[in-house]
Amino acid sequence: MILDRLTRDLYAEICRIPLIDPHSHIDPRRSAARNLDDLLGYHYYTELAHSAGMSKELLGDVPPHPQPLSPPGARGDLHVSPRERVRAILEHMDRFDNTVQHSWFQEIARTFLGFRGERVTDQDCDALFDAAERVFGQANWEEQVLKKSNVEKIFLTNDFDEPLEGFDTKRYVPCLRTDDLVFHLDKPATRERLAKATGIDATDCARLRQAVGKLFEHFANKNAKACAISLPPNFVPHPVEDEALSACLSKLHEQQDDGASKAQCSAGVFWMLAEFCRDCRLPFDLMIGVNRRVYRDGVHQGQDLFDQRTSLIQYAELFNAFPEVTFPISVLTSVQNQELVSYSWIFPNVVTNGHWWYSNIPDFIERDARARLQAVPKTKQIGYYSDAYKLEFILPKYNMYRRILAKILADDFVRPGVFAERQALELGRLLLRENAMRVFSVE
């Protein structure tokens, strides 16, 4: 609850700004939750319950959010019903009801499911599960959630071979996710998917360029507004000559990878993607610093962590080589925020983007957002994105951000007399809506 009046007024006004959510993992054909399992199957709950002592066997074999980026075997093998899985997580929730992730769930239960108790406990399992089936089963549930969350456009995360059909691309904006192309082209399955999607067998650099060109054309025709990738800490982008890239590709095709070819190939493909972003005028979202599978025995999507060896200096050559490409940058930790602030302060093509994953915690968001507002041009900041898998999470996550933003606007801008209230609200509008619209060219 917000105690002081100015902050409360600013918060109420900010909530009226229709959101552009520039990064999510929403499936546009099943955007809203169908039951409580769809919400509590979110990795934040399974990983917190597991880290607080719950056996992951209790989660069973049903992947709530299948994602090609995750390794197989990350889930248990037993069959567990959705209701039992929810019960298992709720039974462990009292061990992490101090966390902000818990407060997101509590806010969903209050806002969407009519929960009136003080704390959700395992005693509420059946009542909440039944309420969720009833409420989420309404024919216009998706519309209701979108309206209540005041969100106008939501960016997706699309695999390169998705047909992008059967949904409104003005509301659910496609975004070409390229992790597989850059880091998994050594796998025959990825190359087959690429060949199937484009009709081109990318055995050398020229053919790869043709294939990638087809992907960009397909995505552009379907209203895609960004290309995106998550990057490990040791990755250093650099150009690769066509001949060298061809040589690496043929090694990968002949299954003669020596490690070096794969790394060279990743660099070459990444650079090629940046060239296509330049030619197609698409921003290239970089999510920097994630180490996959650090906790190998973790739950589905609860295995990855950050690595402080990452530095944006690794991207200096890229930022210099592509002045025409806008790079909205997400960093995994608050520790990297100062570097990001400085890079977007200096490079015209570097933009701060949201508060990603391990830095998406109120304490870090407040410091990071405050530093950005003190040092980075206000037109170069994309305030927040939900990273949500289900629409219901957009509301509590954005509310968390909006409360923090209202506090910063009150304390740093209105009270010291830097901005009048009206100007402070215009700043909020840039962060929640207008900068994303301009950077990603959406109307």
Ligand SMILES: [Zn+2]
């Ligand atoms: Zn994401």
